[in-house]
Amino acid sequence: MAEARIAVHTEATIDQIAPEVHGHFSEHLGRCIYGGIWHSDSAEESGLRDDTVSLLEDLDLPVLRWPGGCFADDYHWKDGVGPRDERPRRRNLFWAQGPEETPEESNAFGTDEFLALCERLDTEPYLAANVGSGDPQEATDWVEYCNYGGDTELADRRRQNGHEEPYGVTYWGLGNENWGCGGRMTPEQYAREYRRFATYVGTTDALLLDHDLELIACGYEGHEWNRRFLEEVAGAPWGKSFPLDHLTLHHYYGRTMSVSEADEDDYDEFLAEALEMERHIERIAAAIDAVATTRDIGVIVDEWGAWHPEATAESGLEQPGTVLDGLSAAAVLDVFNDHSDVVTMTNIAQTVNVLQCLVETDENDAWARPTYRVFDLYAPHKSNEAVRTSVAAPTREVADDDLTLVGASASIADEETYVTVTNLDCLEEHTVEISLEGDCPSETEANGEILFADQAPDLVATADNADEFVATELAISADTDGTCTVELPPATVAAISIR
Template sequence: MGSEIHVQQHEPIAEIDPNLYGHFAEHLGRCIYGGLWVGEDDRVPTDDGIRMDTIDLLANLEMPVLRWPGGCFADDYHWEDGIGPREERPTRRNAFWTQGRADIPEEPNEFGTEEFMRVCDLLDAEPYLAANLGSGSPGEAADWLEYCNYDGDTELANRRAENGSEEPHDVKFWGVGNENWGCGGRLSPEQYAEEFRRFATYLRSVDGLLSEQDVELVSVGHIHDDWNRKFLDALSECASFTEGPYDLMEHMSVHRYYEAGSDTDFDDEEYFRLLARSRKVGGDVDNAVDALSVYAPESDISIVVDEWGVWHPEATNTNGLEQENTVRDAISAAGVFDDLHERADVVAMANIAQTVNVLQCLVQTDEEDAWATPTYQVFDLYENHAGGTALDTVVDTDAHEVEDEPYDVPLVSASASAHGDEVYVTLSNRALDSEDVTVSLDEASASVADSAVLFADTEVDEYSRKDNADAFTPGEIDVDENGDGIFEVSVPASSVVALTVEA
């Protein structure tokens, strides 16, 4: 019977924050070393050690924000190890990950704060730093903020200038730890509340007196709702003469990974199971919002999904968490974006894991080349939503039920955003057969100005290699205009379509 999508132009949700299309880079496998940084390796063009073929690909995405240095790595990272002359920097343990594809848990610290800030400058991306709460101290975190943001005459500000950055880095986003319920210290929610108060107090002090940048703090949340509620409840016991306990943060984070079967060897039911599990991202946001509505109903704390994506069983610590990146993975990302757009009023940022070579990466590299993955193409297509107003989008479609999963899989997923006189519509056909889709808008005079399709001629288990990356780029697709703001498009199996509508 086909599927129907109705874009309700007069039912705005909220502006889609460009930071929903954010990224995450951790000192893990070949994400940093070999992906973003090659040092003096002259096999690829570099900018003082930064790998420019990777940068060129990422720059095309207009990356809004980049989270660093972790991840679990962040809670055993001491930032002063990564500044100053590189030849004088110490090699330290990497307590959680190995570098490259070798099982060597060592961190050379060649890539540190200044190198990361240079990457952000090259990408015109906002830096997002995760402070070490697990093995660090509030003073160490406050010192890092002072080093990055203070434009004055202290030892740390002067040290930054000596390291080549006379102007402050003006880092806006600061994570107060990472997964402190797990690798970041295995803290109870009550213990994390105590530590969060300490760290946030000192970071706030540096922000208020030493930084012209309005710093935004991100607390660590959990996908288990009880943890969030216990943390928020314990935080309420904070005594303060200047602000309430929930004024110590602007955002609360959640992380969600999902998988089903092998990265490339999966059957039809595993295909749908992965898509069903990807819907948990939206559910995690809803649960976090519900907890905040109980304990901080007057606050405007928003949700940051600063780690999300597919984590296949092939990605292990001994291979640097590398996995093949397929069309199936990319289609799941399109659905996650649709769910985040639907929640644009409460989600301020999302950061896929990870940027280069690791997990659901957007760019892959070898010693001499860099290329885009299918997920890269979805980001490129969807980022046209950035800064637009999310519109309520009603999808009437069949659903595939997946046994023992809390979510089924609507065969068509979609979202839309308004940009002045244009409406941008994206939709994915998750069915394994083509689907006739009708798209209707409220404005009868609407007409299609542009259209594109991803993965029309590729199988769901196809994955990116340097010799086939062009096969995943967008193609053209025909759209029939029926008048009265109604359009029909035959959407190929397992594909993603974008329509630019003048309305």
């Protein structure tokens, strides 16, 4: 008998799942860029690590955010263009670089190197402009350098640096965590700064460019901050105006839980904290709806993921990559699917070596972590139409709340329904029944895959065992009425395709 039941309401559509919801984030922090993506400060041609890039190519990244993070609001982009041997060496005010923990930035990896990476990966770049220590002219000049096809000095400089045609960068973040490391601003102060920057940056697509820019404002998990920011933006002397297309938030979880020292109760608390993402999305969306009634503004979660105590400034924010982290990523991706009507992009932190990275490297090898496998399993959801699911499953009390031990999300495209299911119970197996509700064919065919079926939640991915985390075939029992039943071992993620 099934212990959990999932009803997929195929006619109750939510919205299209934007491919950018599977986005990523790379910052000049520890070994993310140097040693992770870029192997040599002195490389005459491309210094990109082919092994890292090959893994990222296979994942089909839709969008990549750079250069930060806190680093962005002390970064001046002109330091990182032109001949590498002429670029100045600058401070890195927030993060140490490499194994020597040097708080310096070589600028060997700059705008053209990042955009070359994006071109190789066929991914959209998302650039974070410096609001904290920069000015509107610097940000606008960056847009011109990247995007203008005319005969100005900056457009010519791009050509001299090796890229004849404009890059066509669409996504521009104006600041990062400006309530914190980006200047410790009040929401009203940031709103005034944002409005000033957006005036100059936003004018370029009306005059210089043949494509529209997507402007991204920095929000906060303290949602009263977001409401005050939006109200101040709306209070411009010329009347109510919202010069932004997206508002961001950041959500990290697990800061008190070292996986190597944790027990099953800690696992439950960790997963429940990850699922708080839903409440944050709902609250920031409510702030937008309450204030910006004249403008459709999307929600971007451009930093998210597990941040364990092992990840400190001294370690370059590196931490083990475990099955439990992968399980949490699946649970959060289900939340994003369920809120595809408001979530326009997300960027897990970070792409390589740092925090809940997807790829890890040493001097000789690059390998995929469990979270990489989850993103690969969830890839068929991208661009599908998300539909409602109803989940009836056992719960377990966690602090002042209950953790539902089975989660799910679903999407449809053509005649296929794609359902992802998580067994968030790290102790027990669960039998899960999946049924399609709505206008469905009388006969269906189902197949599926499962991750982590024989692996403990605290198992760490290494170069030696990385291939053991790949998805395996999932046994599915299909009834004549189209209902499917699956057995999910503890701490597993499954994907079922129903035709």
